[in-house]
Amino acid sequence: MPEGKIVVEHLYKVFGPDPQQAIRLLEQGLDKDRILAETGNVIGVCDVSFSVQEGEIFVLMGLSGSGKSTLIRLINRLVEPTAGAVYIDGQDISTLPEAKLIELRRRDMSMVFQSFALMPGRTVLDNAAFGLEVAGMPRPEREAKAMAVLEQVGLAGFADKFPHELSGGMQQRVGLARALAVDPSLIIMDEAFSALDPLKRREMQDVLLELQRQHRRTILFVSHDIEEALRIGTRIGIMEGGRLIQVGTPQELIDNPVNDYVRNFFDAVDTSRYLTAAQLTGDDVPMFVHNGQAPRAATVCRLLEEQNKAFGIVVDEDNQLRGLISREQAAQLVEEDQTARLRTETLQEVEPVPADAPLEQVIERLVECPGPVPVVDEAGHYCGAISKTAVLSQLKGGQA
Amino acid sequence: MNDKTLDLGSWINDAVQGLLDNHGGAFDRAGQLVAGFSEGIEQLLMLPPAWLLIALFVALGLWRIGVRFALFTAAAFVLILLTGFWEQTLVTLGLTLSATLISLVLGVPLGIWAARSDRVAATIRPALDFMQTMPAFVYLIPAAMLFGLGRVPGILATVIFAMPPAVRLTNLGIRQVNRELVEAGQAFGCNRRQLLFKVQLPNALPSIMAGVNQTIMMALSMVIIASMVGAGGLGNDVLASIQRLDIGLGFESGMAVVLLAIILDRITESFGTPRAQRGALRIWFDRLFRTRSPSLAKTQEPS
Numbered sequence A: 001m002p003e004g005k006i007v008v009e010h011l012y013k014v015f016g017p018d019p020q021q022a023i024r025l026l027e028q029g030l031d032k033d034r035i036l037a038e039t040g041n042v043i044g045v046c047d048v049s050f051s052v053q054e055g056e057i058f059v060l061m062g063l064s065g066s067g068k069s070t071l072i073r074l075i076n077r078l079v080e081p082t083a084g085a086v087y088i089d090g091q092d093i094s095t096l097p098e099a100k101l102i103e104l105r106r107r108d109m110s111m112v113f114q115s116f117a118l119m120p121g122r123t124v125l126d127n128a129a130f131g132l133e134v135a136g137m138p139r140p141e142r143e144a145k146a147m148a149v150l151e152q153v154g155l156a157g158f159a160d161k162f163p164h165e166l167s168g169g170m171q172q173r174v175g176l177a178r179a180l181a182v183d184p185s186l187i188i189m190d191e192a193f194s195a196l197d198p199l200k201r202r203e204m205q206d207v208l209l210e211l212q213r214q215h216r217r218t219i220l221f222v223s224h225d226i227e228e229a230l231r232i233g234t235r236i237g238i239m240e241g242g243r244l245i246q247v248g249t250p251q252e253l254i255d256n257p258v259n260d261y262v263r264n265f266f267d268a269v270d271t272s273r274y275l276t277a278a279q280l281t282g283d284d285v286p287m288f289v290h291n292g293q294a295p296r297a298a299t300v301c302r303l304l305e306e307q308n309k310a311f312g313i314v315v316d317e318d319n320q321l322r323g324l325i326s327r328e329q330a331a332q333l334v335e336e337d338q339t340a341r342l343r344t345e346t347l348q349e350v351e352p353v354p355a356d357a358p359l360e361q362v363i364e365r366l367v368e369c370p371g372p373v374p375v376v377d378e379a380g381h382y383c384g385a386i387s388k389t390a391v392l393s394q395l396k397g398g399q400a
Numbered sequence B: 001m002n003d004k005t006l007d008l009g010s011w012i013n014d015a016v017q018g019l020l021d022n023h024g025g026a027f028d029r030a031g032q033l034v035a036g037f038s039e040g041i042e043q044l045l046m047l048p049p050a051w052l053l054i055a056l057f058v059a060l061g062l063w064r065i066g067v068r069f070a071l072f073t074a075a076a077f078v079l080i081l082l083t084g085f086w087e088q089t090l091v092t093l094g095l096t097l098s099a100t101l102i103s104l105v106l107g108v109p110l111g112i113w114a115a116r117s118d119r120v121a122a123t124i125r126p127a128l129d130f131m132q133t134m135p136a137f138v139y140l141i142p143a144a145m146l147f148g149l150g151r152v153p154g155i156l157a158t159v160i161f162a163m164p165p166a167v168r169l170t171n172l173g174i175r176q177v178n179r180e181l182v183e184a185g186q187a188f189g190c191n192r193r194q195l196l197f198k199v200q201l202p203n204a205l206p207s208i209m210a211g212v213n214q215t216i217m218m219a220l221s222m223v224i225i226a227s228m229v230g231a232g233g234l235g236n237d238v239l240a241s242i243q244r245l246d247i248g249l250g251f252e253s254g255m256a257v258v259l260l261a262i263i264l265d266r267i268t269e270s271f272g273t274p275r276a277q278r279g280a281l282r283i284w285f286d287r288l289f290r291t292r293s294p295s296l297a298k299t300q301e302p303s
Helices: A019-027 A032-039 A068-075 A098-108 A124-128 A130-134 A139-152 A168-181 A198-214 A226-232 A250-255 A260-267 A297-307 A327-336 A359-368 A388-399 B008-046 B050-064 B067-083 B086-116 B118-133 B136-147 B151-175 B179-187 B192-229 B234-244 B247-270 B280-289 B292-299
Strands: A006-015 A042-052 A057-062 A083-088 A109-112 A186-190 A218-223 A235-240 A243-248 A287-290 A311-316 A321-326 A373-376 A382-386
Touching: A006 A019, A006 A068, A019 A032, A019 A042, A032 A042, A042 A068, A042 A235, A057 A068, A057 A226, A068 A083, A068 A186, A068 A218, A098 A109, A109 A168, A109 B179, A124 A130, A124 A139, A124 A168, A130 A139, A130 A168, A130 B192, A139 A168, A168 A186, A168 A198, A198 A226, A218 A226, A235 A250, A235 A260, A243 A250, A243 A260, A250 A260, A297 A311, A297 A327, A311 A327, A311 A382, A321 A327, A321 A373, A359 A373, A359 A388, B008 B086, B008 B136, B008 B151, B050 B067, B050 B247, B067 B086, B067 B247, B086 B118, B086 B151, B086 B192, B086 B234, B086 B247, B118 B151, B136 B151, B136 B192, B151 B192, B179 B192, B192 B234, B192 B247, B234 B247
Parallel strands: A042 A243, A057 A218, A057 A235, A109 A186, A186 A218, A287 A311
Antiparallel strands: A006 A042, A006 A083, A235 A243, A311 A321, A373 A382
């Protein structure tokens, strides 16, 4: 079994008169439209397997009707699975007896809803304390705890108000406070910010990210907004017609969409914002290796001329960056001494950028430097250089 | 009548007679229970002097609705008092309240059960249709046969007639609670009882209160008719006015029924409206009697 906070294996949900029959037909290879037409069974979630790691924000994306809301409800078993297994911390949820399931929901998982789902007759404080109340915590304790989370989401002054007296964004802060109050390790968020206007949505995303910085929890987030998914998601899972068709980091999905459905999500997005230095490196900057001995200036000069390049990068045998050399410099060295070698002191010093630096930072550096900017990984190993041309052509490609 | 091929009526007669012959004692005991309950309520209403009872209703009207309604309540009761129908009105009110309470005690749990099970809902539905549409007088006959004349058959016939809206609207109210609210209840670990009392019933309250309101209104109309089996109250005067063709008496007693109906209707209706829609006075009352906030401040001090 794969490791993870949540592990989902071959999960199915079929709505209709004979779910088991529908699964048999699915296994025989019939598609869901035919199964619906022939048996009246609707396939909600179809053979989904994935895992969510401790502390990550996993975003499930998909168009409406793709089964993402059903899928998350299978994970806290608001909806009973037809087949398959859901493990949370290694425990199979799908076979848990009701009492144990209730215990788990009270202790370790909570949920935030698209329409906020606050109890209209309860004050903000009583709403935030709802989970604690259900778990049987005495009033003074639960109110103190609820008050503390209301402070965290910036609503301490509204404890005595009723939900309808608050704006949508504030109501969802109450929804978030209610979910945080039970101090769960897993929060399921169903289109939690979709009902908010774009400004409020961004604001709530910031609130969520800030809360994650303070205390890392595992968050399973459903969204149909790709910008939101890219902004908050550690990894994104894309659903289509009840199946999970691709899972990956935002970058992996942008780079290698499995089909047009996935690609279409990114069409409206300026994906260049999500490019990192490592992806911008091109092959237009020659590299010269310090191979026991520094490379000869004459060789470098000749190669640069042949390739018509203005700059080259010199690294040592451990792939550590030595410096930058321009063609004029090399030529000058050769003029002075035919056998000159490119020692470190003769090279231009250049500050590399880390491999995960965002495009913005790379551009800033390129503006400052005359030549290309080298990129190094965490261990300081050279992994390529970025020229102005490479960035411009990437941007042109990304926008097209 | 002789050309009947299917004599359903005589079967029913036999059935009721059979019940009476075999279980007469049980009906007597049930009858005593209902009689005791209803007499208790009536005595409770008669206990305070008229002005105090009127003051209580006026205060209730002021709290729940507003000044104008409170004034109306006062005027209505004074009118009833002056026309000399006070005592009969109290008897009618007592009968209505006891029939309503019995209806709710039976009807609301039945409605909850129906909301939880489609099969139960489907089963009781035709029974409720029957209870509501069968001409109300018809219940009086078996009720009088089984329980004798007086308040008991009147109340029980009223219960049968007035209970369906309580069942229906409880069922409907619970079923119509927003799905996400129910899911929120479940997601935070409510068991079935908590889900019912913390989520479903509070959110179904407007609908349930509409049912209560309907039940009271139907009960009031039925206890008037029940005077035919000697239930007493304003119905007696209405009945007498018909028998004597006394238009004046009919108007006076009918007026008392109408005024009582309006007061009961508005007050029970106000319990079904969400807090937000209530008047400023209601909010003012809430503030005055709100005691929770200071305790909160206490809990936040480090211990």
